[in-house]
Amino acid sequence: MKRFAARTMLVLILSFCSLAACAEVGEPRAVRQEIAVTLFPESHLLTGASTVTFAAGVNRVTFSLSPAAAIERVAVAGKVAPFSFAGGMLAIDLPREVGSASVSVTVSYRVTFNDPVPERPTSSEDPGYGVNGAITGQGVFLGSGVGWYPVTAATPERRIIRIAAPEGIEAVTSGRRIARETGHGVTRSTWEELKPVGDLSLSAGPYRIEERHMDGVDIYTYFYPDNARLSARYLDAAAKYIRFYSGLFGPYPFEKFAVVENFFPTGYGFPSYTLLGSAIIRLPFIVDTSFPHEIAHCWWGNGVLVGYRDGNWSEGLVTYLADYLLEEKKSPAAGRDYRLRLLTDYASLVTPERDFQLRNFTGRVDPASRAIGYGKGAMVFHMVRSVIGDQAFFGALREICREKLYKTATWQDFTRAFSRSVGKDLTPFMEQWLARPGGPRLALAGISRRQEGGNWVVTGTIIQTPPLYDVSLPLRLETAGGPLRQTLRVDRERTPFSFSSSDLPRRLLMDPDVELFRVLSSDELPPTVNRIKGSKNLLAVITKNCQAREGTVRLLLESLGQGRATVVSEDKIGATSLRDHDLLFCGAPQQQTTFPALPGGISVSRREFSVDGERFNGSDGLLFVVTRHPLAAGRVAALFLPLSDGAAERYVLKITHYGKYGYLVFAGGENRRKGMFAPAAGSVAEFN
Structure with a gap:
């Protein structure tokens, strides 16, 4: 899942056809749809019946339905009717006599769903781990694209969904819950959508339900018994964030919000509910990190819908309004650190062959696409806000909510709204970031300091590597008497600048508060797990001290997106070859010349390691640390140091979810320590 799936976010955005759009392409108008399904978990079976009322003037209707479905009966106005069904498309020609009336x-129909659920999923980028539809004794997940009910070409104007399952199996889908009962061995619920958006998903399981009512919104938790004790925490957080975002954008768009537990790791956001895996729900930080992301999607992506032909703007916007904005509210420093992480992820994960225009982002498929759609997208919204100011920025978002709620919006709609809000055409500014892959590559050069009369003069040049961008670059000169600032327009390969100060200059910083999206140089990147994930030439070295089986090392590589990396024994490779690769050592290498230079506070031996004075010498401990390459500038080396094969097995798949960190310690079944290292001073000039 988006950073949720043990990360991350997590998230499915549903497509939508508005009435106006459907009319333009001649789709039949669906006035009402009633869906009734019964779940049989032990046999993976669903039986169902759907009745759709179409407006007058319809001669032919089509539905999409799972290709595996068996159609048992089709009736038009209560009479059995012929149909054709092939490749998941059901077509019905209507009798002429019904064409003048609704x-x-x-x-x-009936259909089975039994996608295999992975026991130890390795990838964190597929939010569903390849599971689209599964009806099992553990739980039920039916995604919106799996065809568990007949889907009309145009979204119906109203929907009612009735779900029956064995006693004790509670089901959830979109809309308001208008009935729920258990009797005669069956548990039933009924859901009503007055403003349907997109296609429906469904989840079910042996849930314990807790609920709360706030400002006209029903808030629920549907948790398995083992996690039911966490309900109050999630109900409190949901109420807090719904109030927060309602104040920013307008009333909450749906009748309910439910937090629903899934039986395998996910982080989905659907209209009016979010679906989180069991392990995710238990993480204490989720309620104030990824959880608000899913609530913000109720406005952006599930309330105002995505017009995918112009790209998916919602993930970048929600990352900015949830993950980032909540950090900014803590402190300016926390906001700056988050922006730097976005730039670091982009530079670490997005290689030229994996790059593409932001406008071409539709959804996350790998770490690089996440860094573009979520990270670069968030930075574009930050730059817009910096240019036009808070009042204009949030005013434009409220305007879009008013005009586009339950309809599709595009990047062009955002550009127009921002332009109207500030009274200036922002199209050229936006197109630069939407229509071009990559970003500006900037560096300080020729920095000098000299005295002229009673003043100090600092001069230098900003070097921009083609292709060229037109950007406003903040510079800050720190002096003995305080900072001096200027914003420099950079639109060519070489842009000179100068400062004059009556006080002694100490250092010069380029974009010190990280306000500009740009591609960081290798000198500016801290060593992180994501540097290993983004490596173009990784070599895994198994040392004599490695306490993990080779299969476990390969599982680690697969989880990091490096399944094709070469794995060799330390005694079969020389130092010369090591210079050509980023490295991942399992166990401490024998040769000191190839030993990664560990940061202060971290020391290791074969049987133990210590971090900031705390020793770990039990068989359950594991250290993972990324540092600078011992033999090649600009490259990184990682040390994977489990203290036993059992520790390696237990924690190997957790490492990938901590991409922004430089070191990790696992012990006692949990992450005990994590931290980041400072980047090199690639955008700073120091004066001695």
Whole structure:
């Protein structure tokens, strides 16, 4: 999942066809749809019937439905009717006599869903780990694209969903819950959507339900018994963030918000509910990190919908309004650190062959696409806000919410709203970031300091590597008497600048508060797990001290997106070859010349390691640290140091979810320590 799936976010955005758009392409208008399904978990079976009322003037209707479905009966106005069904498309020609009046079409069917659920998923980028539909004794997940009910070409104007399951199996889907009961061995619930958006998903399981009512919104938790004790924490957090975002954008768009537990790791956001894996729900920090992200999607992505032909703007916007904005509220320093992490992730993960225009982002498929769609997208919104100011920025978002709620919006709609809000055409500014891959590459050069009369003069040049961007670059000169600032327009390869100060200059910083999206140089990047994930030429070295099996090392590489990396024994490779690769050592290498230069506070031996004075010498300990390459500038080396094969097995798949960190310690079944290292001073000039 987006950083949720043990990370991350996590998230499915549903497509939507507005009535106006459907009319333009001649789609039949669906006035109402009633769906009734029964779940049989032990046999992976769903039986169902759907009745759709179409407006007058319809001659032919089509539905999409799982290709594996068996159609048992089709009726038009209560009479059995012929149909064709192939490749998941159900077509029905209506009798001529019904064309002048509204008509109901009922489809009865059955279908099994039994996608395999991975026991130890390695990838964190597929939010569903390849599971689209599964009806099992553990739980039920039916995604919006799996075809568990007949889907009309145009979203119906109203939907009612009735779900039956064995006693004790509670089900959840979009809309308001208007009925719930258990009797005669069956648990039933009924859900109503007055403003349907997109296609429906469904989840079910042996849930314990807690609920709260706040300002006209029903808030629920649907948790398995083992996590039911956490309900109050999530109900409190949901109420807090719904109030927060309602104040920013306007009323909450749906009748309810539910936090629903899934039986395998996910981090989905659907209209009116979020679906989180069991392990995710238990993480104490989730309620104030990834959870607000899913709530913000109720406005952006599930309330105002994405017009995908112009790209998916929602992940960048929600990353900015949830993950980032909550850090900014803590302190300016926390906001700066988050922006720096976005730039670091982009530079670490996005290689030229994996780069693409932001406008071409539709969804996350790998770490590089996440760094573009989520990270670069968030920085674009930050730059817009910096240019036009808070009042204009949030005013434009409220305007879009008013005009586009339950409809699609595009990047062009945001550009127009921001332009209207500030009274200036921002199209050239936005196009530079939307229509071009990559970003500006900037460096300080020729920095000098001299005295002229009673003043100090600092001069230098900003070097921009083509292709060229037109950007406003903040500079800050720190002096004995305080900082001096200027903003420099940079639109060519070499842009000179100068400062004059009556006080002694101490250092010069380029974009010191990280206000500009740009591609950081290798000198500016701290060593992180993401540097290993983004490596173009990784070599894994198994030393004599490695306490993990080779299969476990390969599982680690696969989880880091490096499944094709070469794995060799330390005694079969020389120092010369090591210079050509980023490195991942399992166990401490024998040769000191190849030993990664560990940061202060971290020391290791074969049987133990210590971090900031705390020793770890039990068999359950594991250290993972990324540092600078011992033999090649600009490259990184990682040390994977489990203290036993059991520790390696237990923690190997957790490492990938801590991409922004430089070191990790696992012990006692949990992450005990994590931290980041300072980047090199690639954008700073120091004066001695």
